């Protein structure tokens with residue numbers, strides 16, 4: 522293989538995913554264990570939740586993330602958001 526086509530392959534691999542969430546669901550579930558010190562997952566159920574959008578969910582996870590020292594990193598916030606969305610919110 523030669524010529525300019527060689528450059529097309531890495532360009533496609535590096536293209537950002539169209540999906541809104543980039544978090545790792547399995548990691549998110551594990552990271553969420555520490556949140557269980559305060560509350561279970563009951564408040565994420567449809568009849569209890571107050572959060573109405575993916576944007577608000579990410580913001581709230583970030584807000585709770587600052588409760589810890591060190592605070593959750595952006596990637597950890599993404600991972601937990603991805604897990605919460607897949608398991609409960611389904612936005």
Ligand code: HEC
Pocket residue numbers: 553555556557558559560564565569570571572578581582585586588593601
């Ligand atoms: C210090 C106790 C405490 C800790 C620690 C805590 N939470 Fe919470 N969380 C609450 C309380 C109390 C509420 C309900 C009232 C509110 O929203 O302020 C809540 C509400 C939420 C909600 C909103 C649910 C809804 O749809 O109404 C989300 C999402 C959430 N917490 C995620 C997390 C995550 C993720 C973590 C861990 C990174 C975490 N919380 C850690 C106390 C806590």
